[in-house]
Amino acid sequence: MSEVLVFTQPRKIDFDIVEDRALEAKEIRVRTQYSGISAGTEMTAYRGSNPYLSKQWDAKNRLFLPSDSPSQPYPLSGWGYEEVGEVIEVGAEVASLKVGDVVYGTWGHRTQSILQEEFASKRIKPAGLDPILAIYSHIGPIALNGILDANIHVGETVAVFGLGVLGQVIAQLAKLSGARVIGVDLIEKRLELAKSLGAIDWGLDPRQGSAAEKIKEMTNGRGTDVTIEISGNSKALNEAVRAAAYSSRVVALGFYQGDAQGLLLGEEFHHNRISLVCSQISNVDPALSHRWDRIRLIHTIMDLQAQGSLNLRPVITHVIPFKQAAQGFQILDETPDQALQVVLDFSQQ
Numbered sequence: 001m002s003e004v005l006v007f008t009q010p011r012k013i014d015f016d017i018v019e020d021r022a023l024e025a026k027e028i029r030v031r032t033q034y035s036g037i038s039a040g041t042e043m044t045a046y047r048g049s050n051p052y053l054s055k056q057w058d059a060k061n062r063l064f065l066p067s068d069s070p071s072q073p074y075p076l077s078g079w080g081y082e083e084v085g086e087v088i089e090v091g092a093e094v095a096s097l098k099v100g101d102v103v104y105g106t107w108g109h110r111t112q113s114i115l116q117e118e119f120a121s122k123r124i125k126p127a128g129l130d131p132i133l134a135i136y137s138h139i140g141p142i143a144l145n146g147i148l149d150a151n152i153h154v155g156e157t158v159a160v161f162g163l164g165v166l167g168q169v170i171a172q173l174a175k176l177s178g179a180r181v182i183g184v185d186l187i188e189k190r191l192e193l194a195k196s197l198g199a200i201d202w203g204l205d206p207r208q209g210s211a212a213e214k215i216k217e218m219t220n221g222r223g224t225d226v227t228i229e230i231s232g233n234s235k236a237l238n239e240a241v242r243a244a245a246y247s248s249r250v251v252a253l254g255f256y257q258g259d260a261q262g263l264l265l266g267e268e269f270h271h272n273r274i275s276l277v278c279s280q281i282s283n284v285d286p287a288l289s290h291r292w293d294r295i296r297l298i299h300t301i302m303d304l305q306a307q308g309s310l311n312l313r314p315v316i317t318h319v320i321p322f323k324q325a326a327q328g329f330q331i332l333d334e335t336p337d338q339a340l341q342v343v344l345d346f347s348q349q
Contacts, residue, residue: 005109005325007076010048011333013326016077018110025093026117033102035109035322035344036082036135039164039332040232040255045072045079046329049257078108082135084125085113096121104134104302109325111346122295126306132319133305135343136169136312140301141294142281143169146253147177148288149279150226154178159215159224160200161240162231163190165341166253168315170228171199176309182224184211184236187337197311212242212268223248230254235262238269247273253280316341321348 003015023029044050051057053074056067087101094117097103102125107113125134143166152158158174160167163185171194174181183200185191191203202218204211216223223245229237232254240250268274284292304310317340320328328342 002110002112003322004078004111005080005322007045007074007079009074011046011329013046013329014075015323020112021114023089023091023114025091027091027114028087028094028097028103028117028120029089030085030103030107030113030115030120031088032083032085032107032111032113032322032346034084034132034135034346035080036139037109037325037328037332037342037344038081038139039336039340039342040166042079042081043329043332044255044257045076046333078110080109081106081138083107083109083113084131084134084137087120088112091117097124101125102131102134104137106138109322109344111322123298126302129302129306130313132316132343133312134302135341136301136305137298138281139166140169140305140310140312141297142166142253143173144297144301145281145284146170146228146230146251146279147173148292149277149285150174150228150249150251152177152179152226156180156225157182157219157222159184159211159227159240159243161185161211161227161229161236162233162254163187163194163200164230164336165315167230168194168197168199168340169310169312170230170253172197172310172312174228175199176304179226182215182218184239185231189337190340193314193340197314206236206239210239210242212239215243219245225249226251228253232256234260238263241272241274241276242268244268244272244274247275249275249277251277251279312341316343318342319345322346 006014052072055064057071084104103120105123158179159182160171161184181200183194183203194200227240227244227250229240230253322344331339
């Protein structure tokens with residue numbers, strides 16, 4: 001038997017027991033070692049603000065529609081998309097994996113999972129990489145996809161609004177792309193971490209004055225070549241637009257909840273001819289899709305970590321036993337200034 005985490009209602013967590021079944025010929029069984037908690041999308045399910053909880057998603061027309069029967073009502077079982085585990089059993093026809101291999105992927109906060117060989121064989125942890133770092137197999141590609149959408153060039157100035165987990169990864173990737181990077185965040189610890197890792201050249205706290213106005217001063221009035229907004233706050237998105245140079249790009253990665261209060265599209269967005277791009281992991285920019293796909297994004301993040309170009313271990317601030325998962329979600333919900341990446345450890349009871 002295995003256990004799976006369940007959101008029973010907003011801010012309430014429980015565990016269900018799942019009966020094991022026999023493997024089919026091309027399947028493997030994985031015992032989870034680590035599972036990362038998403039501080040963005042997953043927290044919208046934990047808090048109850050995710051649109052799937054209140055509306056019906058019309059997949060054919062790609063519209064959210066008002067409905068008394070939402071697409072994903074509570075209880076929500078098996079959320080989580082940053083998992084790492086050890087292969088403990090293989091099906092009769094599995095040839096590319098063996099017991100003891102460590103694989104990563106998305107199978108939710110659960111003690112065990114059955115995966116298809118085709119899926120798992122493309123997600124074997126690189127030799128020498130600390131297993132806990134393989135949790136970045138999803139949030140890392142989200143960041144890298146945002147970098148592709150940003151289309152950064154060497155010598156450009158990039159501002160990253162929001163230095164949570166995703167922002168920390170993006171700042172490091174923007175630096176690797178040859179940019180001068182400005183980090184913007186309300187939490188001093190996040191600015192300090194990004195500076196200590198060499199991910200940002202300057203850090204700005206919006207409480208000390210308009211970040212956009214300071215960025216214009218720092219760039220002799222030009223503004224940023226690319227601005228990447230990750231916080232999911234509409235006012236921050238408006239400030240990111242204000243910081244951007246004339247006819248430049250703002251990439252929105254944040255998962256914005258509710259009405260867009262404070263987004264003033266008739267001001268700098270309109271007058272400065274800003275291009276606002278939504279970056280979302282379900283697809284790569286069509287112009288790049290003949291070369292880039294999800295698995296290449298994943299492998300690139302893993303390889304950059306393995307070779308030391310990405311330093312993401314310091315972004316993990318809490319490692320908590322799986323059965324104490326409620327504490328991890330509470331930390332992220334109530335004291336976000338104290339945490340970045342929270343990881344559930346399945347070896348601790």
